Amino acid sequence: MTYDPNTANPLSGNPLKTRGDIETALHGLFNPLLPFFSEGHARVRLSGSAAHFDRIAADVEGFARPLWGVTPYAAGGGSFDYWDYFREGIANGMDPDHPEFWGTVERTDQRMVEMAAIGFTLRMVPEKVWDPLPGKAKDNIATYLKNLRRFPYADNNWKFFRILVDMGLERVGVDFDRTLTEQYLEELDGFYLGDGWYRDGNVRRIDHYIPFAMHFYGLIYTKLAAPGDARADAYRERAALFAKDIQHWFDDDGGALAFGRSLTYRFACGGFWGALAFADVEALPWAEIKGHFMRHLRWWSRHPIADRDGVLSVGYGYPNLFMSESYNSAGSPYWALKAFLPLALGADHPFWQAEEAPPDFGSAPVPLKHPGMVMNHQKGNVVALSSGQQNHHMRHGAEKYAKFVYSSRYAFSVEVDERGYRRGTFDGMLALSDDMRHYRVREDNEIAQIAGDKLFACWKPWEDVTVETWLVPAGDWHLRIHRIETPRRLHTTEGGFAIARADLDADFCQEEAGFALAQSDTDRSQIRDLSPKVRREGRAQKALPNTNLIVAKTIVPQLLGEIPAGTTVLATAVSVTQEGIDPGNVPIMPDIAELEMLFQRDGVTVSAIDIAERT
Incomplete structure (x- = not known):
């Protein structure tokens, strides 16, 4: 074969065991970008696909995001041959008289996001991009960065971007109004929930932005802040608490829970473990932190995440625009390079010196009250029962936040035909239809509670239809109980887990009353009807291609029936x-009356939805 999608992955074949292996991985990820730098080195254009922001901003994204890996590597003494590209690119991009000028920021803008990497670079390695420049170029950079920080940043993790720019400006001696820095630090503290958990803004959701953004940037601040900074101490303490929970979003093979938006950033999910090392926060024993970090990168080395030229694709387990967000340009995936932050540490750091230790997850379900999840670890997989969260603003928000169950090994699927009820995948969901063409699924909750290791939610697919759902872990099984009140007859489809589908229909499938099974050489997925009065029919649904995030072709067992x-x-x-x-x-x-009594006595509102979202 002329193209092997697995070996096109720059991480493929790398053992990813040592610091040297991580350095090799960084070079392997960066080098495929070299042909795509513009003549003046200020832009990197990787594709004709677009994001909602302008094309220049997308090119700036492609230029700046590799700095999240390159900068710590240089800070740790690594030899990188292309600093002239970045030095020239920053100077030209911020020069209003240069043809590759990035454009003047006049409102909240994507460029604010990408300038964070440049602020981080100015703070960490000014000798690479600032010191050699002439005075006029330095003046242009200072003017550009001071101008954009005057405008409001999005009311979420973006507030850290101005702080990182400010840290860079301060390092290179540029004067600016520091009251804006303090204001955003105060506002970021307002997103803290307790027990190490934040929410990413005033929204009803908690996702990977907490480890790879809120804590990641907070830990950078912790490391680089002045001695005695009280916020640095708070960030350190919060991260130590958080690590004990977020480890359960990873499985024993290194896979991360596929949940929420921005999953195209891939191994940015592992950036939290590297950030703990960078900030010298031994939240778990160094051997365990290193184990989480290394296993995660090795997990990604086994998936076809790059195009044939080695450039990271938009997608998750493979190139896939269906699952992307409107803000994903071709350069977006390079936030994955956040994972390389510990290269700033010398080889003698305890993180690098430690021998990897396996995780100790135990066998009992692990309740996480803030995201409203109950985690169940299996071999090579972690399953999260989910109370359901809310995202009305992103494509496939219901699939990314409101399913009943999520997984690291099997991920989840997105629907690609809103008028194709009969063709729906509906893994981890209950779909309802009143015309056999259109459908409704859970998109948000009116109530979401956790009681011990059980979850309850009340949701309304239509104004006149109410569904109460209880989720109960049961070893390698889980139970879903739905009590539905409807003024009219409805058709329902409920899905289990989607597994990879073999060529030539080589998988074994079983469909019968009350039961469906899909079985491959490697996986076995099944769903059984326990309903007291309604009997649904089983179906092994061959899902539409490119709907699942991990594999491009899947089968999902379903139960179908009328109520x-x-x-x-x-x-x-x-x-x-x-x-x-x-x-x-x-x-x-289980007995519904007993479940109701449990939640009346012990039910606690899930933090993720315990807020009125700002309009």
């Missing part, structure tokens, strides 16, 4: 295991 007007209870048992692992006996349906 009448009135009140109906649907109960479902779902399991997925790697082939050879017996999920055990099918659990029995």
Whole structure:
């Protein structure tokens, strides 16, 4: 074959065991970008696809994001041959008289995001990009950065971007109004929930932006702040608390829970572990932190995440625009290079000296009250039962935030035909239709609670239809109980986990009343109907291609059936295991009255939705 999608991945074949392996990985990821630098080196254009911001901003994104890896590498003594590209590119991009000028910022703008990497570089290695420049270029850079920081940044993790720019300006001796820095630090503190958890703005969701943004930038601040800075101490303490929870968003093979938006940033998810090392925060033993970090990069080395020229693609487990956000340009995936922050540390640092240790997750479900999840670890997988969160502003917001269950090994699927109810994937979801063409799924909750290791939510797919859902872990199974009140007859489809589909229909599928199974050489996914009065039919749905985030072709077992007007209870048992692992006996349906009593007594509102979203 002339093109092997796995070996096109710059991480493929790299053992990713040592600091030297990580350095090799960085060069392998950066070098494919070299042909795409513009003549004046201020822009990197990787594709004809677009984001919602202008083309120049997309080119700046392609230029700046590699600095998240290159800068710490240089700070740690690494030899990099292309600093002249970045030095010249920054000077030309901020020169209003140069043809590659990045444009004047006059409002909230994507350039504010990308300037954070440049501020970080000015703070860490000014000798590479600032000191050699003539005075006029320095004046242009100072003017450009001081101008953009005057405008309001988005009310979320973006506020850290002005702080990083300010740290860079301060390092190179540029005078500016520091009251704006302090204002944003105060506002960022307003997003803190407790127990190490933030929310990413005044929104009803908690996702990977907490580790790879809120904590990541906070830990950079911790390392670079002046001695005795009280906020640095707070960030350190919060990160130490957070690590004990967020480790459960990773499986024992290094895969991260596929959940929420911006998953095209891929191994940025592992940047939190590197940021702990950078800030000298031994939140877990160094051997465990290093294990999480290295396993995560190795996990990504086994997926076809790059195009044939080695450039990282928009997508997750493979190139896929269906799952992308409107703000994803071709340069967006290079936020993955945040994972290389620990290259700023010398080889003698305890993080690099430690021998990797395996995780110790235990076998019991792990409740996480702030994101509203119950984590269940399996071999090579972590399953998260989810109370459901909310994102009405992003494409596929329901799939990314409001499914009943998420996974590291099996990820989740996005729907690609809003008028194709019969063709829907609906993994981890209950879809309802009143015309067999259109459908509704959970998009948000009116109530979301956690009680011990169980979850409850009340949601309304239509104004006149109410669904109450309880989620109960049961080993390698989990139970879903839905009590539906509807004034009219509805058709329902409920999906289990999607697994990879083999060529030539070589997988084994079973479809019968109340049961569906999909089984491959490596995985076994099944769904069983436990409903007391309604009997649904099983189906092994061959999903539309490129809907799942991990693999391009999948099968998902489903249950289908009609419910009448009135009140109906649907109960479902779902399991997925790697082939050879017996999920055990099918659990029995719990008593709804007992569940109601449990939540009346012990139910706590999930932090992720305990807010009125700002309009």
